[in-house]
Amino acid sequence: MTVNPIEPLKTTQYEQLPVAIYRSNQEMGQAAAFDARDIITQAIAARGEANVILATGNSQLTFLESLRNLPGIDWLRVSVFHMDEYLGLDPHHPASFPLFLQRHFLDFVTVKAFYPVSGQQGHEEAICREYESLLRTHPADMVALGWGENGHIAFNDPPYALFNDPVWVKVVELAEASRRQQVGEGHFNALDEVPTHAITLTIPALLAPKQVLCIVPEARKAEAVRACLTEPISEDRPGSILRQVSHARLYLDGESAGKL
Numbered sequence: 001m002t003v004n005p006i007e008p009l010k011t012t013q014y015e016q017l018p019v020a021i022y023r024s025n026q027e028m029g030q031a032a033a034f035d036a037r038d039i040i041t042q043a044i045a046a047r048g049e050a051n052v053i054l055a056t057g058n059s060q061l062t063f064l065e066s067l068r069n070l071p072g073i074d075w076l077r078v079s080v081f082h083m084d085e086y087l088g089l090d091p092h093h094p095a096s097f098p099l100f101l102q103r104h105f106l107d108f109v110t111v112k113a114f115y116p117v118s119g120q121q122g123h124e125e126a127i128c129r130e131y132e133s134l135l136r137t138h139p140a141d142m143v144a145l146g147w148g149e150n151g152h153i154a155f156n157d158p159p160y161a162l163f164n165d166p167v168w169v170k171v172v173e174l175a176e177a178s179r180r181q182q183v184g185e186g187h188f189n190a191l192d193e194v195p196t197h198a199i200t201l202t203i204p205a206l207l208a209p210k211q212v213l214c215i216v217p218e219a220r221k222a223e224a225v226r227a228c229l230t231e232p233i234s235e236d237r238p239g240s241i242l243r244q245v246s247h248a249r250l251y252l253d254g255e256s257a258g259k260l
Contacts, residue, residue, distance in 0.1 A: 002038055006031035009254065014229045015243040019250045021257045025217040028253045029062025032215050035249070036063075036142060037070050039211050043141040044077050049112065053081045053135075053143040053201070053209060055154070056100040058185045060146060063215050068108040075109040079138055083145065083154040083206065085119040086195040087171065095187035095194075117169075117199055127199060128169040135168055135201070140209035147216045150177040151224040151237035155200035161238035168205035173197055184220070203241060212248035214239070219255040226259035 006027050008020035022028040036052075043050035054064070067073075085097050092099065098116035106114055115134055118127050145153055152161065157175035179194040188194045206212070216225055228239035229250075242248040 002034075004031055004034045006034060010257075016246050017229075017243045017248055017250055019229070019252060021252045021254065023254060025062050025253045025255075028215065028217055028251045029064075030066045032063045032144065032213050032251045033066035033070055036067055036144060036213060037073055039142045040073055040078060044074055049077045049079065050142075051079045051081065051138045051140045053083055053140050053145075053206070054101060054105065055083055055143075055145045055215075056097040056104075057146060059217055059221065060144065060215060061104060062217070063144060064105045068105055073109075075111050078111050079113040079115065080106070080111050081115050081135065081138070081140065082117060083143075084198050084200040085117040087119050087124065087197040087199060088121045089119050089195055091119070095182065119195075119199060124171050124199065128167065128171065131199075131201075132168040132205070135205060135208070142211045142213060143206055143209040144213045144215060145206060146214065147221060147224050147228060147239040148178055149181045149220055149224055150175060151228050151239045152178060153203065153206055153214075153238050153241075155198045156203050156206075156238045158236050158238070161203060161235045163203055163235055163241055165202035165204050168202055168208075169199065170202055171197055172200050203238060207241070207245055207248075210247060212242065212245065214242055214248060214250045216250065216256050217253040219258060221256045222259045225252060225256050229260065 009023050010021045012019045040050045155172050157178050160172045182194050227237045233240040
């Protein structure tokens with residue numbers, strides 16, 4: 001790894017998970033983007049290509065903006081996957097996750113391939129199995145993800161978050177906390193507009209990449225950060241599993257670290 005030019009305010013560690021706290025959301029996103037560039041360029045140097053899984057949501061905006069603007073990445077050698085989509089949502093709806101990734105990232109860089117998760121109803125099982133097959137045949141060099149306000153990763157909400165899930169992609173019912181978060185972030189006008197189910201990568205699929213970058217800014221995530229880092233590792237707080245893996249790192253800003 002090259003030396004990251006963005007210096008954290010503080011670094012610490014919770015079990016196996018290194019944590020870096022930055023002065024601002026902007027610096028946090030930049031730091032994560034520099035590390036992501038290292039991972040991508042090393043994969044391309046070793047194999048001629050890279051595979052990455054990217055998250056969506058407001059918490060990822062400074063990271064995605066920084067990553068798309070960094071020089072030195074041969075995006076034509078990078079395949080992009082993502083991690084979840086609402087079931088039955090119009091693909092043109094502003095809250096669609098593939099559309100979010102298109103608007104905030106893929107419109108700015110030309111990648112080798114983008115593999116969106118489909119939310120088409122009536123074909124859920126086939127969609128899940130096909131996407132799992134894609135992930136297994138394109139082992140990911142990196143995943144960039146966040147924690148939800150209830151500590152979820154992707155849409156693995158309690159009680160559907162299984163650390164040892166037998167599948168890599170599945171249909172889940174969304175917790176009300178997750179659905180309320182989507183309204184709070186401005187993606188829907190009211191709770192009854194938010195779909196009740198989604199297709200998500202499971203926790204084993206999210207931990208399978210060679211490197212896991214967990215990017216969690218904002219004061220509204222401070223309680224989830226405190227719980228995931230200081231309370232017992234449990235499927236009740238899915239993000240806590242990162243304390244048990246040796247290939248993850250957590251990026252916080254001053255607000256999200258406020259309860260530590």
